[in-house]
Amino acid sequence: MKVIVIGCGAAGAAAAIAAAQAGHRVTVLDRNRKPLKKLGVTGNGRGNLLNRGELRYYGDADFALRVLEHMPRPEVEEFLRNAGVSLTEEDEGRVYPACYQASAAVDALLAQMDALGVERRQNVRVTALRREDSGFLLEGVESVYGEEKSKKNGKVKKGELLEERPVRFRADRVIAAFGGAAAPAHGTDGTAYGLLTELGHTLHTPCPALCPLVTAAPIPEKLAGQRVRAKLTLWDSAGKLLDQRRGELLFTADGVSGIAAMQLARNVRPGCVLSIDLTEALTGVADTDLGAWLQERLKKLAGRTAAQFFTGAAVPALADEIFRQAGVPQGETRVSEWSAGEVRALSRAIRDFRLVLSGVRGFEAAQVTAGGISASEFDPATLESRLIPGLYATGELLDADGDCGGYNLLFAFATGLLAGQG
Numbered sequence: 001m002k003v004i005v006i007g008c009g010a011a012g013a014a015a016a017i018a019a020a021q022a023g024h025r026v027t028v029l030d031r032n033r034k035p036l037k038k039l040g041v042t043g044n045g046r047g048n049l050l051n052r053g054e055l056r057y058y059g060d061a062d063f064a065l066r067v068l069e070h071m072p073r074p075e076v077e078e079f080l081r082n083a084g085v086s087l088t089e090e091d092e093g094r095v096y097p098a099c100y101q102a103s104a105a106v107d108a109l110l111a112q113m114d115a116l117g118v119e120r121r122q123n124v125r126v127t128a129l130r131r132e133d134s135g136f137l138l139e140g141v142e143s144v145y146g147e148e149k150s151k152k153n154g155k156v157k158k159g160e161l162l163e164e165r166p167v168r169f170r171a172d173r174v175i176a177a178f179g180g181a182a183a184p185a186h187g188t189d190g191t192a193y194g195l196l197t198e199l200g201h202t203l204h205t206p207c208p209a210l211c212p213l214v215t216a217a218p219i220p221e222k223l224a225g226q227r228v229r230a231k232l233t234l235w236d237s238a239g240k241l242l243d244q245r246r247g248e249l250l251f252t253a254d255g256v257s258g259i260a261a262m263q264l265a266r267n268v269r270p271g272c273v274l275s276i277d278l279t280e281a282l283t284g285v286a287d288t289d290l291g292a293w294l295q296e297r298l299k300k301l302a303g304r305t306a307a308q309f310f311t312g313a314a315v316p317a318l319a320d321e322i323f324r325q326a327g328v329p330q331g332e333t334r335v336s337e338w339s340a341g342e343v344r345a346l347s348r349a350i351r352d353f354r355l356v357l358s359g360v361r362g363f364e365a366a367q368v369t370a371g372g373i374s375a376s377e378f379d380p381a382t383l384e385s386r387l388i389p390g391l392y393a394t395g396e397l398l399d400a401d402g403d404c405g406g407y408n409l410l411f412a413f414a415t416g417l418l419a420g421q422g
Contacts, residue, residue, distance in 0.1 A: 001025070002027075002171045004027050004028075005019070005027070005174075005175045006138075006195070007028075007178035008122075009177060010036070011177040011413065011415055011416035012030070012395075012416060013416065016420065017083070017118070018416065018419070021116060026116075026117075027118070027120075027171075029140070030122050030124065031123065031124060031125040031187050032186070034122070035110060037186045038186040038188065039109075041186070046096055046100045047101060049080065049095050049096060049410075050077070050409055051095065052095060053092055053405070055407070057400055058266060058400070059370055059399040060376060061400065063375040063378075064400040064411055067400075068411070071415075071418050075417070076417065079417060080413070083109055083111075085108045093405070094406050123144070124143075126140040127139055127140050129198070134172070134390075135171055135173075136170065136172075139166065139167070140166070140167050140168075143164050144162045144164070145159040145162060146161075174392070175392040175420065176196060176394065177393075177394045177419075180369025181206045184363060189363075190206055193372070196391075201388075203371075203372065203374070205371050207266060207371050208361070208362055208363050208369070209265050209369060210262045210263065210266075211360050211361045211363075211365045212255055212256065212257035212265075213262075213268055213359075214357065215254065215355045215358065216356040216357065217356070218253065218254060219251050220317060221253070222317035223315075224252055227249065227250050228248075228276075229246075229247065230247075230277055230279075230280060231276075231280070232244065232245045232249065232274060232275070232276055233274070233275040235272065236273075237269075237271035242267040243263075245260040245263045245264060254361075256274065256355065259404050265360045265366070269359070270357070270359055273354055274354070275352050275353070276355070277352070278314075278318075278322070279350060282310070282313045282314055282350060290347055290350060290351060298338075303336070305330070305335070306334070306338070310322065322349045322350060322353065326346045328346055368402075368408045370401050372396065372400075373398055374398075375400050381422070382418055382419065382421075382422030384422055393415075394412065394416045396408065
């Protein structure tokens with residue numbers, strides 16, 4: 001049987017390997033110059049491949065959980081090991097290649113595909129997918145580039161585009177693995193959704209997820225670049241609780257980033273309020289009794305000026321913003337001269353440091369897409385379309401996405417393997 005996989009990301013590679021192992025003739029079409037481009041940069045290049053912790057998915061989360069019942073994590077890990085990838089676990093269940101190089105996983109998967117005789121065609125963008133008799137007709141454009149040249153700094157200069165020529169392919173089965181709309185620099189810009197919607201599948205509006213948040217007002221220049229450990233609570237403009245996370249936060253020039261902040265992105269709308277509990281950032285312990293900590297500090301530092309009160313606990317830029325939000329002047333006032341009301345105001349500002357959000361950074365800065373093609377229109381055991389027999393869909397193009405930390409790649413590998421086997 002002739003199988004064509006559209007897209008050579010994690011899901012596409014897994015699907016191609018599984019289909020080839022089942023004895024099918026497999027061709028992978030990928031629009032990028034290099035395969036597995038996004039996988040090669042995951043985990044800041046260290047390769048966070050999956051997660052052994054509690055499963056956390058959104059969108060059609062039930063579909064994602066059913067997929068992982070049919071393709072459990074141990075089987076995904078065994079697939080990676082069989083391809084030659086040694087694995088190691090870090091904090092919070094994150095699993096990496098033992099060498100902490102994402103490129104090791106890329107090389108291993110490509111070697112496995114080559115050993116199984118999978119044909120890979122790079123620089124091919126599929127523009128149309130049609131049913132034809134008992135199979136499918138795919139039409140697209142193949143880009144032809146000139147020779148790449150090495151630079152003196154060791155980098156490679158891409159060859160110039162020489163021509164774009166039309167191409168056609170026929171297949172008995174098609175596996176769609178072209179990704180979502182996040183990180184368009186890696187070839188996933190959302191334009192391929194139409195391949196499935198034109199066949200009758202439903203598209204739930206794609207939105208950026210796992211990306212930095214943008215504030216309505218700029219972050220003070222001296223505060224930008226500072227990292228803290230904090231508890232983050234997201235409220236809508238009417239005061240409704242939307243989400244809550246704990247972890248690292250990075251202040252940026254136009255907002256906030258860091259894993260904990262980026263986890264909130266899928267729920268952010270203009271006018272939302274981000275409440276930051278800075279207790280852990282100042283005291284070093286998340287569950288500290290802040291009132292007791294402040295009183296003890298007041299006793300120890302009674303002779304200091306207000307401007308020196310947070311010295312040693314917070315960088316000056318963060319201390320300045322806490323004072324500003326509390327409405328407590330710094331100046332040369334002695335700590336011992338603070339009123340009880342001023343101490344309470346500082347406590348509130350630490351526990352509820354507020355930023356008004358205007359939105360999120362966008363798909364260009366997103367790690368994954370929320371929304372996508374309706375997963376309910378596919379069988380979670382095989383990933384075959386309930387509408388179009390012989391058509392399969394995998395990974396990020398479906399409307400199920402997970403937390404940061406390897407959950408999205410776990411879903412990609414699992415769906416790819418089920419589709420290839422199915």
